[in-house]
Amino acid sequence: MRKDAGFSIIELMVAIAILCILAAIAVPNFISWRNNAQLSRAARDVYSIFQKAKLEAVRRNMTCTITFSANGYTAYVDSNQSLTLDSGEEVIRSRNWSEFSGVGLDPSAGGGDGLSFANPDNSLAFAPDGLPRNNLNSLGSGTVFLTYQGNRQSTVTISTAGNIRID
Numbered sequence: 299m300r301k302d303a304g305f306s307i308i309e310l311m312v313a314i315a316i317l318c319i320l321a322a323i324a325v326p327n328f329i330s331w332r333n334n335a336q337l338s339r340a341a342r343d344v345y346s347i348f349q350k351a352k353l354e355a356v357r358r359n360m361t362c363t364i365t366f367s368a369n370g371y372t373a374y375v376d377s378n379q380s381l382t383l384d385s386g387e388e389v390i391r392s393r394n395w396s397e398f399s400g401v402g403l404d405p406s407a408g409g410g411d412g413l414s415f416a417n418p419d420n421s422l423a424f425a426p427d428g429l430p431r432n433n434l435n436s437l438g439s440g441t442v443f444l445t446y447q448g449n450r451q452s453t454v455t456i457s458t459a460g461n462i463r464i465d
Contacts, residue, residue, distance in 0.1 A: 333400065333450060337401055337446040337452050338452065339401075340395070340444050341452040341454055343393065344371070345454050347364055349462060351363070352428050352430075352460060352462075353428075354375065354424075355424035355428060360375055360376075360377060361379045361423050361424065361425055361426065363376040363422070363424075364422055364423075365381070365383060365420060366403070366413050366415075369396075370392065370394040370395050370397075371392070374390055379423065381419055381421040381433050401446050402444070403442070403444065404444060404445035406445075407443035408442075408443045412442065412445075413441070413442060413443070416432045416433075416434075421433070422438050422456065424460075429458075429460050430458065437458040438456075438458065440455070440456060441455045453465045
């Protein structure tokens with residue numbers, strides 16, 4: 299007697315059906331995880347630029363400023379303490395929100411622009427002592443409201459004492 303080796307068509311179809319069911323369950327979870335990862339990555343980047351500007355201000359004994367816009371942010375050594383990027387000032391880092399696919403400032407928060415800084419220029423500076431300052435040279439604070447395609451939100455907040463947190 300000869301023994302036939304291999305799978306029957308029914309066994310193969312059952313295995314394919316099980317794989318399809320598992321894929322149908324896994325793909326939406328993977329997409330959700332990816333979206334959360336993009337938003338988390340952008341929030342960590344904003345957190346890190348606040349930390350970097352704070353450390354550079356102390357290290358260089360100069361004011362370092364971060365200016366936000368609808369397109370992204372720019373961190374720079376603000377030699378004249380104007381809280382605006384002037385020619386000749388060194389840029390520490392500049393990012394576009396497009397580098398974080400689907401992430402941007404949340405227009406439904408922070409007065410309509412996704413930011414809650416005390417000055418109209420949407421800038422926050424760190425003085426050489428490491429404390430945040432606003433355009434009036436008093437202690438500054440604020441929040442950056444990030445969103446992923448309008449349905450997931452994250453915030454990066456800096457207190458007047460210079461503590462930075464992601465919520």
